[in-house]
Amino acid sequence: MEIILAIGIGILTASGVWLLLRPRTFQVIIGLGLLGYAVNLFIFAMGRLKAGAPPLVHPGKVDTSAYADPVPQALVLTAIVISFALTALYLVVLLTARGITGTDHVDGHEAE
Amino acid sequence: MNQALLLLIPFATPFIAAIAASFLPTKARNAAATLASAASLIGVIALLCLYPVIASGQVARFAVEWLPTLDIAFRLRLDGFAWLFALIVQAIGALVVLYARYYMSPEDPVPRFFSFLMAFMGAMTGVVMSGDMIQLVLFWELTSFFSFLLIGYWNHSESAQNGARMALTVTALGGLCLLAGVVVLGRIVGSFDMDVVLASADLVKNSPLYLPALCLILMGALTKSAQFPFHFWLPRAMAAPTPVSAYLHSATMVKAGVFLLVRFWPVLAGTPEWGYIVGGAGMFTLLFGAWTAVFQNDLKGLLAYSTISHLGLITLLLGMGTPLALVAAIFHIVNHATFKASLFMAAGVIDHETGTRDLRKLSGLRKTMPYTAALAIVAAAAMAGVPLLNGFLSKEMFLAEALQAPEGRDFSLMVPILATVASALSVLYSVRFIHQVFFGPPATDLPKSPHEPPRWMRFPIELLVLICVVVGTIPALTIAPVLGFAVKSVLGDATPYYSLSIWHGFNLPLLMSFIALIGGTTAYVLFGKRINRADKAWIVGRFSGARAFERAMRWLNISAEWMVLQLGSKKQQWRIRVLVIAAILAGLVAAGFGGLGMKEAGITIQRPGIGFTLIWIVASVCALAAAWQAKYHRLAAVILMAGCGVVSALTFVWFSAPDLAVTQILVEIVTGVLLLLGLRWLPKRSVAMAPSKTDFASRRRRAMDIAIATLAGLGMAVMAFAVMTRPGGSHLSSFLLEESYPRGGGRNVVNVLLVDFRAFDTLGEITVLGIVALTIWALLRRFRPAEESRGITEQRRVQDRHDKQHEQRQSGDTLRETMLIPSVVMKWTFPFIILLALHLFLRGHDLPGGGFAAGVAMSVAFILQYMAEGARWVEERLRIRPLYWIGGGLLITTLTGMASWLFNYPFLTTYFQYGSLPWVEKVPLATAVIFDLGVALLVVGATVLMLTAIAHQSLRTAREIEPVKAPEEGV
Structure with a gap:
């Protein structure tokens, strides 16, 4: 399981970074999205992988080893929402820049 | 009233007044002036109410916790010396406010001026009353900041802009040094509390960190008090409105430096280092300032250099390190504040009523402005050290101390001689000031015809000059008790015996005084005409601190630009490349030093399941395809990216994170909608636009980017694997799991x-x-959308064409028909x-x-x-x-x-x-x-x-597009 997820995170990261380095603004937004997934999964994985143990406790004595780590989950939850806001903001900046500069190059003008 | 409240009033009232004044309408000159004078008078009254406490030798204190872990608190501490200084700040502030009411033009935004002035007063009071060193530095920097705003008050004038910037740069830089200095001092002592610091003199002087602390603190004090070689900002600051010069640049802010020297005198003074640095800077500034003042043709310039010189005198006294010199220094701080503030106000009156400050143009004003002339003459006489005025007393003490310069130093004879020369120069510029402006034939080519100022504009000058005379004639009845407890609060048991009487018999200091008076007057008679013709000061005029400063600033700018040019890039892609490479290198370095620790940790691996493997094959294909297609097939890229999102949601479900999965799926929906909405405004990029043959450079770039991306992916994969395969569980998560229900009430x-x-x-x-x-x-x-995507979309155009071709169809029918079933479904899902x-x-x-x-x-x-x-x-x-x-x-x-x-x-x-x-x-x-x-x-x-x-x-x-029927x- 771990090896699969690690490879998956690696491929998501590589695709994201490749797109981040491209000259077109839309490529960058997709790259940010992919990199976002990779990072969220990476943080989530810091809590180790545990199947069938959601952190929903029962009142009374708690056996902490029987539950998945809730801390990375809470961190990732807000990160998901914030990454949506980031995508939206970037999208609007991208569209505005396209309108103003007449090009979708990240520098605001075509490379010489 | 209780003591804490009385302490808070003079500190807080100016700030409150500043905020209130900033809300007044731009033209509310009288309202702002009334507010400001009320605030400063309240402060004065509160301080006077504290007089009995202070006079009995007690220290009034008030403290609130601020950063207890760092032992930093908000502490107000008022001893005799601080009381005296706070009173000067508040009382002269009140007079300046009254004066400024008449000085400022109704066309200026006067409430803003008073707002800044009050804020400065609050900051200055904060410096004086600080019982904590960090707090002191904070207010210290605030005074620099408000001084910047006040100097630049006429912000359309270029000289005001430059003067303000220079003053801020120099004094704020000094402030930063001071911060570093008090941190070092606090480290030596182990506390930032002023009481503790002042009681640890031996500890500080024996510390190996004494010299760094001393140098840093002196940097702060000497820049603020305009001591050579940092004096140049003060003459440039004369671009400020004259009330500001009278208040900040004679009575208060420039005194903050010497205040600091007096405050730390018990802890830092008395060592040879102190003597050489402080005494040397003071002596040089005293002579240099006086000499340069002689050659000034601008009234305010003359007063500015004279201020520099007098501050040098005070610094020199403090540098001598003897208790008696300290008494003289404190006394001269008070005296200088009174006569110099009144002289600045008089200069402002002259400027206001004649339209010029040029000494060479002004002449014979005693005929048209007799009262102002009389007042200015008395104040200038006090500055020159004429007997029966306050300036004489402290100058006499200074000369006596100069004679007492400690033995064993090589220049023991030099000190009294140079002191006499400086006094003579001081007489020279005072005489020149008075004679040029008030005597001689009445000037005919003045921009305005001169007349006396309004009654209440003259009042502050009258009051200050009265103080000069009263202190000068009956010191024992007026200043003696105040000076007494001020000195005692600094020196404690080491307070020496001193006498404030006017007459000490025929002695050497008196002789030196008379030599100075006669020498200065004679020099004016002999050289007066030639001095008037000189463009700049003889000998030293060629050296300009301000020019050196400007050159340094220009050099700084140029080298910064050069650095940006060398290290920066205008290309976004290169910046990101550098960032990613730096991140990879950071990871490599960490792994290289610490290793991944795969061997030490007990690795536990779960066998990969087929389902999980399959979904991740899908996700990987999606990611790679999105990376490949994002340039020309944006819609496909959005869909492929969503595929990755779905798989990551499934992963969350798989490994016990239902909350994340729910949120991820929902966010996936809104992100999809968002990107689709955005695509409408992004013109198509078709494959046909691409250059048919890619050149070598771009192929090389791509190869490099693929390498970077692969490295980044590999790094993340290895790191993720390394963490996932070792045992987990932390105290934090155990705590949260255990306490969630009992303490948070949730499962x-x-x-x-x-x-x-x-x-x-x-x-x-x-x-x-x-x-x-x-x-x-x-x-x-x-x-403004891109040119190409304005107007109706292509799909819509096709639909409309189709609708038009058939007679029974109306425009928009195709869209309605296509959307009929989805729209019903979507509408009905609303409540669910x-x-x-x-x-x-x-x-x-x-x-x-x-x-x-x-x-x-x-x-x-x-x-x-x-x-x-x-x-x-x-x-x-x-x-x-x-x-x-x-x-x-x-x-x-x-x-x-x-x-x-x-x-x-x-x-x-x-x-x-x-x-x-x-x-x-x-x-x-x-x-x-x-x-x-x-x-x-x-x-x-x-x-x-x-x-x-x-x-x-x-x-x-x-x-x-269609304004009528959309x-x-x-x-």
């Missing part, structure tokens, strides 16, 4: 974490979300999605769900309606006000947090109780649920605002 630990344990963090995050939504909304209000959102919200504390998920779900319900029937149809029926949702959400969360203050608990403490509602069974009734409600509201507002702001662009451009456009 869903992730939710309890978000709305209870980590609620402050969540509050910050939703605030960011709200700000982003508002930013997007604001950006789109003036949105809202029910789902409500469900997610209510169960959130115990089961997967919660405010974030509920908020996003709710916004999906709204956005589906927009998609089904278009923005106009929805908004005719349903008024969604996302701004209110955002504001309401923030308000609810913040108020929930603040409610705990009512019960004396820290911000965002939650309270919970389990209750049971009919039919719904047991529900948690925690305040965290209210907090979660705020989160949900804000998320709905923010998401809907972002999406509808983009959606509305279609309506707007549609209006622009067809409704589906979103």
Whole structure:
């Protein structure tokens, strides 16, 4: 399981970074999205992988080893929402820049 | 009234007045002046009420905890010396306010001036009354800052801009050194408390860190008090309105430096280092300032250099390090403040009534301005050290001390000689000032015809000159007791015997005084005409500190630009490349030093399942395909990216994170809608546009990027694997799992974490979300889409053409028909999605769900309606006000947090109780649920605002194309 997820995170990261380095603004937004997934999964994985143990406790004595780590989950939850806001903001900046500069190059003008 | 309140009044009143004055209308000159003078008079009265306490030798204190872990507190501490200084600040402030009321032109924004002036007064009082060294530095920097604003008050004038900038650069730089200095001093002593520091003289002087601390603190003091070689900012600061010069640049701010030297005198003075640095700087400044002052043709320039010279005198006295010299220094601080402030005010009057400050133009003003002339002559005589005036007394003490210069130093004979020369120069420029301005034939070519100023503009000068005379004639009855406890508060038991009488018999200091008086006057008679003709000071005129400063600043700018040119890039791609490479290198270095520790940790690997492997094959293909297609096939890229999102949601489900999965899926929906809305405004990029043959350079670039991307991916994969395969579990997560129910009242630990344990963090995050939504909304209000994507979309054009070809069809029929079934479905899902959102919200504390998920779900319900029937149809029926949702959400969360203050608990403490509602069974009734409600509201507002702001662009451009009859456009 771990090896699969690690490879998956690696491929998501590589695709994201490749797109981040491209000259077109839309490529960058997709790259940010992919990199976002990779990072969220990476943080989530810091809590180790545990199947069938959601952190929903029962009142009374708690056996902490029987539950998945809730801390990375809470961190990732807000990160998901914030990454949506980031995508939206970037999208609007991208569209505005396209309108103003007449090009979708990240520098605001075509490379010489 | 109690002592703490009396202490707070002079400190806080000016700040309150400053804030109040800033709200006055621009033309409210009288209201602002009344406010300011009331504030300073209240301060004076409060200080006078404290007189009995201070006079009895006590120290008034007031303290509030600030940063207890660093032992930094807000402490007010008022001893005799601080009281005297605070009184000077407040009383001269009151006089300056009165003067400024008449000086400032009604055309200027006068309330702003008084607001700055009051804020400065507060900051200066803060410096004087500080009982904590860090606090002292804070107010110290504030005085620099408000001085900057006051010098640059006439912000259209270039000399004001430059003067203000120079003053700020020099004094704020000194302030930073001072901060470093007090930190070192605090480290030696082990406390920032002034009382502790002042009691640790031996500890400090024997410390190896003494010299660094001394140098840094002196940097602060000498820059502030305009001592050579940092003197040059003061003459440039004369671009300020004259009340500012009278207040800041003679009586208060420039005295902050010598105040600091006196304050730390018991701790730092008395060593050879102190003597050489402080004494040397003082002596040089004394002579240099006096010499340069002689050659000034600008009235205020003369006074500025004279101020520099007198500050040098005080510094020299402090540098001597003897108790008697300290007495003389404190006495001269008071005397100089009175006569120099009155002289500046007189100069301002002359400037105001004649229109010029040029000594060579002015002449014979005693005929037209007899009162002002008389006052200025007395004040200038005090400056020159004429007997029966206050300046004479302290100067006499100075000369006596100069004779006492400690034996064993090589220049013991030099000190009295140079002191006499400096006094003679001081007489020379005073005589020149008086003779040029008030005597001789009346000038004929003045810009204005001179006359006496208004009655109350002259009053502050009269009062200050009266003080000069009274202190000069009956010192024992006036200044003696105040000076007595001021000195005692600094020196304690080491206070020496000293006499303030006017007559000490015929002695050497008296002789030196007379030599100076006669020598200075004779020099004026002999050289007066030649001095008037000189453009700049003889000998030293060629050296200009200001020019050196400007050259240094220009050099700094040029080298900064050079660095940017060398190290920076204008190309975004290169910047990102450098960032990614740096991140990879950081990871490599860390792994290289620490290793991955694969061997040490007991590795546990779970066997890969087929299902999991399959979904990740899908995700990997999706990611790679998205990377490949994002340039020309954007829609495909969006869909492929969503595929990765779905797989990551499935991964969350697989490994016990239902909350994350729910949120991820919902966010995936809104992100998809968002990107599709955006694509409408991004002109197509077709493969045909691509260059047919890629050149070598771009192929090389791509190869490099592939290498970087592969390395980055490899690094993340290895790191993730290394962490995942070692045993987990932390104290933190165990604690949270155990305490979630007993302390947070919820079974869903992730939710309890978000709305209870980590609620402050969540509050910050939703605030960011709200700000982003508002930013997007604001950006789109003036949105100009790309030229190519204006007008109707291509799909729409095809549909319309088809509709027109058939007679029985109306325009828009095809769209309606295509959307018929989806739109019915979408419309009918509205209540169900809202029910789902409500469900997610209510169960959130115990089961997967919660405010974030509920908020996003709710916004999906709204956005589906927009998609089904278009923005106009929805908004005719349903008024969604996302701004209110955002504001309401923030308000609810913040108020929930603040409610705990009512019960004396820290911000965002939650309270919970389990209750049971009919039919719904047991529900948690925690305040965290209210907090979660705020989160949900804000998320709905923010998401809907972002999406509808983009959606509305279609309506707007549609209006622009067809202003009369706009067809409704589906979103």
